[in-house]
Amino acid sequence: MNNWRKVTIGEISQIVKDKISIDEIELEQYISTENIKPDLQGVELSSGLPKSAKVDSFRKDDILFSNIRTYFRKVWLASFDGAASGDVLVFRADNEEIKPTFLYYHLSSNQFIDYTVTTSKGTKMPRGDKSAILNFEINLPSLPEQKSIAHILGTLDDKIELNRKMNETLEEMAQGLFKSWFVDFDPVLDKALAAGHEIPEPLQAKGEKRKALGDKRKALPQEITDLFPDRFVFTEELGWIPEGWEVSNIGNEFNVTMGQSPPGSTYNENSEGIRFFQGKADFGFRYPTDRIYCSEPKRFASEGDTLMSVRAPVGDVNIALNDCSIGRGLCAIRHKSSSKSYTYYFMKHKKAILDSYESGGTVFGSINQKQLKSLEAFGNIESIISAFHKISSSQDEKIELNSRELLSLSQTRDTLLPKLISGELRVPEAEEIVEDI
Template identity: 45%
Template sequence: MAAEELVGPVPAGWEYTTLGAACQHGGGDIQTGPFGSQLHAADYVPIGIPSIMPLNIGDNRIVENGIARITPEDAKRLSRYLVRRGDIVYSRRGDVERCALVRNHEDGWLCGTGCLRVRLGDRGPDPRFATYYLGHPSVREWVVRHAHGAKMPNLNTGILGACPLVVPPPDEQRAIAHILGTLDDKIELNRRMNETLEEIARALFQSWFVDFDPVRAKAEGRDPGLPQRLADLFPDSFEDSELGEIPRGWGVGCVGDEFNLTMGQSPPGETYNELGEGLPFYQGRRDFGSRFPRQRVYCTAPTRFAKVDDTLISVRAPVGDINVAAEDCAIGCGVAAALHRTGSRSYTYQFMLAQEETFARFEGEGTVFGSIGKKDFHSIPCVVPPRNLVREFETRFGDIDSRVEVNEHESRSLANLRDTLLPKLICGDLRVPGAERYLERMTE
């Protein structure tokens, strides 16, 4: 299928070609990452050169969290597979339409097993423009349709090289990339800001309710570093309990005592829709995606409910993915909803995050996949701090959650705006001056 059939007619002076031809003309190429025989699981190390795998390819960016790494010696041995700034990395199997632009700080990383590397070359199209073009819905659909394999789509260099490509004049390429990149830069800034805010909140929860740092400081005669009124809420000694040493006066209980907990139940399949009828419906971890997700599947006959600000926990395959309900919603059998009895959103979310090791123990439970049932969830033991301290945590750090939520909402709006502009810019329906004016109106 020619590019014209994919994106429609384009302005005079724009060129129709293929991705492979553009790479060849620019002095680049399309290359598969190393095969498994060249790099084994035992070769990965905790500290070293990052190796980009399909799971590290996000929305036009490389996701570094949990990335595998190799030694400098292996990087030298596999030097032909190292990526450079401006390369584009594709997932070779599975979600084959996903790709990411290699940015400055990722220069020299490895295009890992399971990936393809596209190098447009010094004389080729602008890589930023190319990644946006490859994100066009019709282009993504073309890649999926031409991939081999019904159950597990697979790409190769031939398929990707044959992908139709539209190439505007260089100035227009750069202008389009700038318009769309401005939106992506703001989304990335919000993501990094939220990452920092999340780290702050988690560290404070760990300090107060897990490591008991203020209590430890007072017991050792040190200043806990808190305002006096807040410091007075912490005791100055410890006592023994069945969970080990805990602050004096605190208790030991279980999740069922401290939290309102609702286990999900899935309604009949015919009650689901994507028309917005009924309540948003969350079935499991695949519906999460962010701290405050927004769902596109709805249910007209829900049986179990979560309220806005409840923490949602995946209780099946895998157990323990966590987020927060941004709206009243329905929950299926793969989800539980929890809220501390004080009503503290922040404490509930951080408490559930802190149960990572506990939830991991249920990964092998169940006949087919990991799961945790109501009885086991209710009976998870926990330290019980005074409720006035939980309320104080919410008062002081609830604003962090609110800032994260605002940033996520803004990023979703920016992503929708980008996705609206992208097809129009790629085919020339909307030229850059008009797009700039449209962008100014929409972001005022």
Template identity: 35%
Template sequence: MTFNGWKEVVLEEVSYYGDEKIPSAEVTLDNYISTENMLPNKSGVGMASGLPTTKSVRRYKKGDILLSNIRPYFKKIWFATKNGGCSNDVLVIKNKDEKELDKKYLYYTLLQDNFFDYVTATSKGTKMPRGDKSAIMNYGIMLPPLNEQKAIASILSAFDEKIETNNQINEKLEEMAQALFKHWFVDFEFPNENGKPYKSSGGEMVESELGMIPKGWEVKTINDISSEIITGKTPSTKEKENFGGNIPFVKIPDMHGKVYVEKTETYLSEKGAVKNKIVPKNSIMVSCIATPGIVSLAGQSCQTNQQINTIINKDNKMCYFNFFSLRNLSDTIRTLGSSGSATLNLNKNQFSKIKIVVPPKEMTDKYFNVVDKIFETIYLNQKENLKLIELRDTLLPKLMSGEIRVPLDIETLAEQS
């Protein structure tokens, strides 16, 4: 069904792949994009962990659409908000004529699950499938008049702007909690009995196997601070009845860029769940295989796959201390996981023996009491974002197909969805 002024075109008619190169020396950790720092499930991008080793990379500009071309089922896409460079495994999609196609409208067209289903279905390869560039350019899209494109994009952008605002608030809140953690537990400037910074006020320090630490503090292993360490397990994928229930099943892509993991790509049924693998809320999940060193909190009771080791907190008031302690050990975890094999792998035995400096209980209790409201706000903002994303993605195909016509206000659109 088409409407007056609407037409159906294929992507190639209105867009093309950018292939301009820039020297790798011109990119930074802030503007270099690879498949590693593109976040799954249409969540944008994070900070790069390293710079390219090649002489040049592909240039992208503000307003371009970046699409990861490896394992397209991860749904990695980003509307560029700055200029920079990206790896060859990232496609740069540009529109041909801004008088015919609005950049943001094109982005939202490609944000639909139908597009990723198409790219996945037409991809090449099995173990590491790649999108077929020619097939992608043959993807059909609906093209309304330019003013209607802009109106549609404006409505959908309102959701993304609120989501981004929440993300920025959460980043600042996390920075605050982490700064206090560093001040107290890394720099040892926690308040002494007189309320003054401990170390710089002459607090007694003693020798330990991890260096000088405050008197009364101890070096412990991850095993010591855990009531249990759980290595997850994937139930048989041949039995479909193991999946499709309401038990979140956390995999590494679900953890990227998140303090809390609340929603997952896959859910287990009661049959597929393993009774002794239940992860309680606020447990510390740590990736230990493939991309070791990612740390997130369980947003609710869940289970994980075998690539994740989870610390079940021995003391619930230690959860935030444990969280940042493990975040601070990300580099150590990655180093321990690189044992010469092609796939990085840190086994449970190695993981449980990692050592950290642990203060007396009254200090971790005090830290918990200070930052608990911060983490609660982060959690609620993440929950709100999930609702906003759900509403946006519900409206998306209806707006793009013309089932809902614009201009309409967001409240009316919400009622119609």
């Protein structure tokens, strides 16, 4: 470590506050504390652009750091030019001193995150202290060694990202099947067309699309086809639905547990008690991130339950990877058939409906148990749910395996990260560890 030296974040980077007109950016370019995902999981599409005339701009390779409740570890190495909200700090590396990727890993380290939490200001919405952040000291090696260290950590991040993309593809396949059966009623349309039955006017466009596919329509096994009717009936609540299906609601078809928050004094980060999730901020792509534990839990969710956010933004969902306790920002849901897969994709579909209400001007700041249980659901379709579960659960099992591997890779990266950027572990040793993964 003879060529390593101590510097502060402020000596090798700056927090930039360049402004750009909101009219010059697209929704896909806007980053806020809302759409940076926790625990280094990247970014997602923002729910909307701000009303302010100007926002902070950023460039590709800047590091964006969510400065509210920094313990969520929302850090992103920008892959494009764009704009950010005021509570997102935009770090720009001095390229003569530090590689942007090396700076990113320093700002992602648990040591730095813990420091920002300790030095934060405010209680309800604690924000990182910019002066303290810029005074944080790091060990800085030569540029070539920075590049080698970033490459090792980047290799692990690439494997993590590959697993995420595989999971997204698998989930899209299962969600597509759910939509085909329970939203578009494709199997019923196919049987109605084959039998020569009249297609109701609101469904005729879908029927024509199915007919146009001809032999390209993927035939279901006969035992599954037999589960679906070949006619539609009209209902006041949902319009035309498959014959024999009943209009019901979530309260009748699902078991629902509303969360309840224990006293804050019972929370800890030392794995004492049971995993505790408070709201959407704990959510990952499919499973929440273990961060807080609770020694005196009030309400519980079982492994495999769908967790839904009941406070803004209402309707976001994850799945409990383990038994856990839930706070007032969440509820736990499971269809009475016990199908984890049907429950999850049904609630994801409901999220789209809640979003459409918001775009129409009805904003759900929260949803209570009575409102949730009153939402429509189909009844008398247990055999079809069972068939769906048999198909989709195999994909969901692959997603779970990938997610557990992803968790292991993330833990390995987070173990190597502080040792590499501090010089405790040298590049050749780390390369051997990564090669064995």
